[in-house]
């Protein structure tokens with residue numbers, strides 16, 4: 001006790017001495033020292049690739065290469081650098097080191113063979129921490145990701161997804177009814193596609209029929225679009241979190257508080273509101289569902305019911321590890337909530353953009369339209385004059401499958417997300433990779449590599465390069481990523497796209513107008529890569 005009192009006395013004396021001296025001076029010195037150490041840390045971090053012997057483009061102290069990447073879109077910049085530095089090189093986002101690769105062996109090591117060393121994504125500027133319970137499947141890392149992925153995987157199996165076919169059919173029919181009223185007119189097709197994919201994913205996720213296709217001013221639609229708009233608005237804030245990565249959680253909390261207060265002061269504030277609003281709505285839907293024991297066939301129900309299936313998904317050693325935590329075999333309320341919001345956002349703009357690219361191709365390639373229509377006519381006759389599609393008969397539409405594959409080869413929607421972060425130091429092909437370093441794939445360079453996709457020029461739209469008799473490594477085709485952490489929604493997205501295209505092209509011809517772009521030259525890129533040009537088309541009844 002005496003010792004404690006003595007200690008407190010000493011502290012009091014130090015404080016009073018400090019007060020009597022120039023506090024400002026000391027604070028200034030402290031700040032200067034801290035800045036010096038922080039700059040030293042940045043300087044050292046930006047020497048990593050030199051130490052590893054990897055080439056890098058010229059970078060600036062503190063900023064690294066981020067300004068250049070953001071200026072031109074990441075995909076285009078990586079493709080340009082790959083031409084200059086070869087298949088594997090490094091660059092810096094601020095002082096965060098990123099290895100870029102288009103080397104297939106390297107990709108196989110990171111994404112498949114050594115995936116347990118890379119069970120995280122590159123740090124996203126809006127990511128609080130690796131283990132926050134608010135992180136959905138996309139943003140979570142390590143065991144938390146693995147556990148959630150094992151629970152979610154069965155939800156996207158064909159046997160579960162087939163329960164969602166009636167919802168897809170209903171929304172597609174609604175889409176056709178709307179298009180029927182807009183025949184022979186110039187259409188900005190992305191407006192219609194956004195509403196179609198939002199209607200489908202919201203209905204599939206929650207069972208709630210929001211019908212945002214007929215109701216243009218639908219609130220759900222606006223809020224979802226606002227979330228993406230806000231991510232654009234926040235570019236500056238996100239640059240700050242990248243440059244000051246060590247303080248990211250603090251800056252993000254601060255940004256959340258500021259925007260929350262701004263939202264309170266100005267009720268029309270567009271930022272926190274939409275994501276908060278969406279999450280709140282989903283929260284209420286799950287709560288109601290659990291309380292009233294309502295049974296519907298949708299993602300909410302599938303996630304509530306889903307459990308880890310040890311027999312199917314886990315290897316023996318993982319079974320033992322997970323069986324120790326039996327409670328974790330199902331998802332918590334919060335996890336269901338954040339994953340449903342994640343599905344809404346991941347399944348809306350991606351599929352809508354993929355269809356937008358498809359209509360751009362159809363308007364510019366009448367011969368492709370003809371081939372697809374011939375296949376659909378044959379399917380209709382062979383299936384008792386019906387175009388009812390399901391997971392069993394969809395494989396009969398082989399050309400449609402090749403067509404969509406080629407669209408996504410030329411226009412990979414979400415190539416910036418094909419990355420992993422090293423969590424445990426390792427070595428790949430002689431290159432030592434320390435924990436914390438991210439590896440990102442230069443998808444465009446691979447998708448346009450003439451050695452892989454030739455002899456027909458990869459710049460040409462040519463679906464037959466996906467003929468079943470042509471064999472290629474699956475690691476060269478990456479629109480949905482690769483390995484155990486690839487896109488969990490791939491089957492759902494492909495089914496939705498095929499259903500929409502099959503039903504539309506069976507009924508209508510797609511025509512170009514004077515405004516239809518012939519080629520895309522500029523893109524905007526966040527998690528989704530979109531053309532800057534607006535795709536205008538005309539639909540007309542098939543002759």
Ligand code: HEM
Pocket residue numbers: 137138139149342343344346347348350351354413414415417418419478479480481482483484485486487488489490492493
């Ligand atoms: C054409 C449509 C789509 C494209 C092109 C696409 C593309 C991608 C890509 C490239 C990734 C990263 C994969 C990797 O890192 O290896 C991804 C991840 C993911 N996607 Fe998709 N996606 C689409 C539709 C969907 C849909 C409809 C859903 C949900 C209903 C969805 C949910 C997800 C989720 C949850 C992840 C994270 C998976 C994980 O980290 O385990 N996506 N997607």
